[in-house]
Amino acid sequence: MKAILLNDFGGPEVMAFGETRNPEFNSNQVLIRVHATSVNRPDVIQRQGNYPPPPGESSILGLEAAGTIEAVGKDVPIWQAGDRVTALVGGGGYAELVAAWPGHLIRIPDSISFNEAACIPETFLTAYLVLFLLGRLSDGEAVLLHGGGGGVNTAAIQLCRALIRDCKIIVTASTAKLERVAELGADHVVDYRTQEFSSEVRGLTDGQGVDVILDHVGGPYLAGNMRCLAVDGRLLQIGVSEGAQCEINLALLMVKRQQIIGSVLRSRSVEEKADIIRSFTERVMPFFEKGVMVPLISDVLPLAHAAEGHRIMESSRHFGKIVLAVNPENA
Template sequence: MRAVLMDGFGGLEVLKVGETDKPQPKEGQVLVKVVATSINRPDLVQRQGNYPPPPGDSDILGLEVAGTIDQLGPGVSGWQIGDKVISLVGGGGYAEYAVAYASHLIPIPSGMSFEQAACICESYITAFLNIFMIGDFQDGQTLIAHGGGGGVNTAAIQLCKALTPNSKLIVTAHPSKIDRVSELGADLVINYLESPDFTDIVKEFTQKKGVDLILDHVGAKYLAPNMKSLAYKGKLVVIGVISGIKAELNLALMMVKRQQIIGSVLRSRPVSEKAEIVAEFRKRAMPKFADRSIVPIIEQTFSLDDVVAAHRMMEEDQHFGKIVLKISA
C-alpha cells in the first residue's frame, strides 16, 4: 500500500511517499480502507522524533482515519464490510489502509464527506474529553481556550456552543484569526501577541470572579496568568506545553482557592479507556454533527503526495481549523 514514510526524524525533508506492507487486523480490530485523514500538531512533533507511538501501534504518522471497513479481524461483531467509519488510531493514518479497534469506530453521519469526517476524532474528542468529561464543564460556566484558530480549539468553541449554549467563551488568538474566532462564537477574543498576560482582561470580563475551566496547550508561559484567571474551584487542564515545561506555581493561592491542575493525554490511554471516551462522545457529541449544528472547518485538503505542503501549512500556522490529507478517492 502507499503511505507517508519517514527517512529518520527531522524537518519536512524526512517525509516521503512510498510503498509498505498492508497491516493485518488483530483480535478486536478492523482494517479500514482510508479515504482521508487530517493533520494534527502531534504529527509534527512525532516527525521531529519527540512523540513516539504507543507500543504495538503503527509508526506511520496519523492519529485518525475516515474510510470504509475492508476486513473484520477476529472477534469483531456489529460492523459490516463497507461501513463508512471514522476512528482514532494510535498511528498509521497517513496510509491507504490502517487498523482500528472496533470499539473505537464511529459511523459517519449520512451526508457528511469523508474529508469532514476525517477532522472529528483527534481534535473534537480531545476537546470533548478535556472540557466535558475531565473538566465537567456545565452550561452557564466560563471557559478560556488558548489559540482559537487551531484544530482542537475551533473544535472546543463549536462543541461548547452546541452542548452548553449559555456558556461564556474567552479565547486567545493570533491577530490574523481574531475575526474568525469571533464569528465562530467566542464571547471575548484576546490578541495573544498584544496581551500575553491576559489576567486583567479576564478579571474585568468575569467581574472579578475568574473562569471555571481553562483548556491550555501553551504550558509554562501561561501557568501564572492561567492560575490568576481561575475562579474559586476552577480547573486548569493541560494538554500541551508548546512554550516550555517548567514554571513557578503559587501553591498557597491554588490551595486557598481550591483549584485543580490536571494533565491529560489521549493517545497513550489503554484501548478500553479510549473506548469509554468514544462511547460518551458518540452519545453526547455525534448527534450535533448528524444534525449539522457542528460542521468541521477545513482550511485546505491536500493529496497524499502533497503531505509536505500540508505539514508546512501547520508548521507556519497558516490554517484556521483543520488541514485534511486525502489518501484515496
C-alpha cells in the first residue's frame, strides 16, 4: 500500500510518500480502505520524535481514518465489508489501509462525507471524554476552552453548545480567530495575545470563575487557570505545548477544592476506548445525523502532501481540521 513514511524524526521534510507492506489484522479486527484521514497536533509531536506510538501500534502517523471496511476478521460480529466507517486508531491512519478494532468504529451517517468523518474520532472523542466523562460538565455551568480555533476546541465548542443547557462558554484564541470562534458558539472570546485570560474570565463570571477548564498549554497557564477556576472546579489537562513544569499553589487547590485531571486518549486500553466510543455514538452521533454538528474543515490536501498539512498546523494558519484525502474520488 501507499503511505506516509518517516525517514527520520524532525521537521516536515522527514515525511515521504512511499510503498510499504499492508497492515496485518487479527481475527478480532477489521481492515479499512482509507478514503480520508486528518492531521492532529499529536502527529506533529510524533514526527518530531517526542510521542512514540503505544506498544503494538503502527509506527505510521495518523490517529483516525474514514473509509469502507475492506475485510472483517472471522471473530468480528456486526460489521461487514463495504460498511462506511470512521475509526479511532492508535496509529496508521496516513495510509491506504489500516487495521482497527470493531469497538473503535463509528458508522458514518449518510449526510456526512468521508472527509468530514475523518475529522471526528480523535478531536471530538478527546473533547467528549475530558469535558463530559471526566470533567462532568453539567447544565448551568461555565467552561473555559483554551485555543478555540484548533481541532479539539472547534469540537469542544460544538459539544458544549449541543449537550449542555445554559452553558456559559468562554474561549481563548489568537486575534485572527476570535470572530470565527464566536460564530461557532462561544459566548465570550478572550484574545490570549493581548489580554490576561484569568482576569477576563473572573470579570465575565462575576468573580466566581468557571466550573471546567480544558487546557493544552500547560505550565505557563496553570496559575492563571487555578485563579479563574471556581470552587469545586475541574481543570482538564490534555497537553503541555508550552511546558510541563511549573509551581503549584497547593493551598489554593485545597481551599477551593479544585481538581486537576490529566488525560491521554491514545494510551487507553482497547476496552476503555470502546466504552468511550459507545457512549459518544449514542449521545453525540445523532447531532451529526441531524446536521446540528459539523466537523470544521480548514484545508484538504492529498495524502502525498501530508508535509504541507504539518506546515500549516505548525504555523497555526488553520481553523478546525486539516484533511488528508487518501482517495479523493471518495471524498
